[in-house]
Amino acid sequence: MRIALLLLPLMGLVSAxxxxxxxxxxxSHFTQEPGAQTQPEESRIEVPPPPFTEGVFPCTDCHDPEIxxxxxxxxxxxxxxxxxxxxxxxxxxxxxxxxxxxxxxxHLASGEVIEFTxxxxxxxxxxxxxxxxxxxxxxxxxxxxxxxxxxxxxCVHCHNSHAPAFQPLKPEPVPVRPTERKP
Amino acid sequence: xxxxxxxxxTAGVPAGACTGCxxxxxxxxxxxxxxSRREFLCVAAGCAAAATTAGCTDLTHTGWFRxxxxxxxxxxxxxxxxxxAKEHSERFHKPVTVGAEPPLPGVEFGYALDISRCIGCxxxxxxxxxxxNQSRDPQVHWIRVLEMEKDKxxxxxxxxxxxxxxxxxxxxxxxxxxxxxxxQNPPCVKxxxxxxxxxxxxxxxxxxxDWCIGCRCCMSACPYGARHFxxxxxxxxxxxxxxxxxxxxxxxxxxxxxxxxxxCIQRVRNGRYPACVEVCPVGARKFGNLRDPxxxxxxILEHKRVFVLKTELNTRPRFFYFYGV
Numbered sequence: 001m002r003i004a005l006l007l008l009p010l011m012g013l014v015s016a017x018x019x020x021x022x023x024x025x026x027x028s029h030f031t032q033e034p035g036a037q038t039q040p041e042e043s044r045i046e047v048p049p050p051p052f053t054e055g056v057f058p059c060t061d062c063h064d065p066e067i068x069x070x071x072x073x074x075x076x077x078x079x080x081x082x083x084x085x086x087x088x089x090x091x092x093x094x095x096x097x098x099x100x101x102x103x104x105x106x107h108l109a110s111g112e113v114i115e116f117t118x119x120x121x122x123x124x125x126x127x128x129x130x131x132x133x134x135x136x137x138x139x140x141x142x143x144x145x146x147x148x149x150x151x152x153x154x155c156v157h158c159h160n161s162h163a164p165a166f167q168p169l170k171p172e173p174v175p176v177r178p179t180e181r182k183p
Numbered sequence: 184x185x186x187x188x189x190x191x192x193t194a195g196v197p198a199g200a201c202t203g204c205x206x207x208x209x210x211x212x213x214x215x216x217x218x219s220r221r222e223f224l225c226v227a228a229g230c231a232a233a234a235t236t237a238g239c240t241d242l243t244h245t246g247w248f249r250x251x252x253x254x255x256x257x258x259x260x261x262x263x264x265x266x267x268a269k270e271h272s273e274r275f276h277k278p279v280t281v282g283a284e285p286p287l288p289g290v291e292f293g294y295a296l297d298i299s300r301c302i303g304c305x306x307x308x309x310x311x312x313x314x315x316n317q318s319r320d321p322q323v324h325w326i327r328v329l330e331m332e333k334d335k336x337x338x339x340x341x342x343x344x345x346x347x348x349x350x351x352x353x354x355x356x357x358x359x360x361x362x363x364x365x366x367q368n369p370p371c372v373k374x375x376x377x378x379x380x381x382x383x384x385x386x387x388x389x390x391x392x393d394w395c396i397g398c399r400c401c402m403s404a405c406p407y408g409a410r411h412f413x414x415x416x417x418x419x420x421x422x423x424x425x426x427x428x429x430x431x432x433x434x435x436x437x438x439x440x441x442x443x444x445x446x447c448i449q450r451v452r453n454g455r456y457p458a459c460v461e462v463c464p465v466g467a468r469k470f471g472n473l474r475d476p477x478x479x480x481x482x483i484l485e486h487k488r489v490f491v492l493k494t495e496l497n498t499r500p501r502f503f504y505f506y507g508v
Contacts, residue, residue: 136486138469138479138482138507141463141464142456142469143456143461145455146478146479147290168351170304170350171303171350173305174345175322175327176321176322181322182320
């Protein structure tokens with residue numbers, strides 16, 4: 001009864017609960033001034049290392065920083081042929097997310113260069129609603145303690161950044177029907 | 184450990200004498216004070232010949248001469264837990280602990296499941312079986328994943344729990360896992376004639392397996408099919424048995440008792456997430472403290488489109504479904 005009474009006004013205010021201040025708090029990350037290099041410490045989220053394919057990082061092992069980057073949009077023919085971009089591929093390509101100058105980093109639309117461990121900020125530029133829910137602990141897997149330290153995952157732990165649709169899985173075995181049980 | 188070893192017949196009391204006494208007992212409601220089992224048995228013993236009490240001296244956890252677990256003192260509980268741990272350690276050939284962690288103050292557990300994300304992979308079903316020591320044969324599952332057609336919406340009459348597919352989700356279908364809804368107004372508790380199942384202060388509905396008489400009234404009362412009966416002696420391979428157990432949760436059960444989801448009481452009372460929450464590959468399962476305004480569960484209730492199953496029955500579940508997209 002206590003909970004029902006508590007929740008009733010809250011559930012009635014679902015639309016009001018997403019008030020402007022709430023939206024502003026989160027959208028402030030996406031509307032930083034160009035050149036702003038840091039964000040407040042409290043809004044950073046501790047995540048495990050990004051799941052790089054073995055041998056692929058650091059990128060500068062192959063991408064020599066001394067050689068200028070070819071910024072012309074083109075299909076990949078000699079390297080990175082192992083995947084096909086299926087992520088708004090008509091409008092996006094490598095250098096929209098990967099930084100042109102610092103090949104071991106990513107960049108936001110604002111031009112701010114970020115580490116791979118902060119890639120959630122990059123994803124959050126377009127997927128603001130998911131980013132908001134993820135920060136609140138509602139989108140994505142969570143482990144750790146319900147009343148203490150929680151372990152977050154990066155977006156890319158579950159979604160392949162180059163083809164982010166969640167892939168179908170093989171289900172676990174079908175339960176035994178009551179009629180199939182041994183007598 | 185079977186029910187047959189602690190019945191009055193094997194204890195030496197003639198079955199006829201006891202049946203007469205039991206028949207005179209009024210139906211007992213869970214909320215009413217129960218007659219003391221010790222008093223009842225003294226009468227029963229008196230009905231029978233004095234010589235028949237020889238077998239009634241079993242004072243272990245399965246013995247007749249004890250109160251319900253929740254009415255016991257700390258010393259008695261400790262003794263029972265130690266007896267059980269010893270018994271299970273011998274049976275499964277490994278150190279088994281049987282805890283009885285009490286509810287945490289200021290905590291009421293709530294659960295939310297995102298049906299816009301669930302893909303029906305049944306990982307939760309089998310993680311639950313492993314964590315909670317359900318019988319493998321005959322199979323007991325506390326979670327049932329229902330497949331439904333998107334065209335029909337939530338329609339239990341046409342739901343299929345036995346879908347078989349190479350890959351899930353199947354096009355045109357969505358999935359609705361059902362387990363104990365941990366109701367605030369639980370019909371199962373009301374229907375139990377012996378008070379063997381009750382609601383803990385943190386909202387978890389538990390069963391005292393040593394007190395359950397196996398009448399299955401609670402199963403017929405539950406509108407969610409969330410209670411399960413051990414029709415045969417449960418079988419758990421020793422190497423797969425989870426040795427971290429709770430008296431009111433995942434300790435091994437015996438033939439003839441009812442069991443159910445406890446939100447993994449042995450985990451959540453130690454701050455951990457339930458096993459099904461941790462295993463879900465799509466993060467559809469959310470868990471937390473309803474009384475904490477900053478918890479994930481409260482965020483969902485306050486920001487998402489939430490519903491409960493069979494709301495018209497006024498069971499008031501603590502298990503919510505929501506659309507996260």
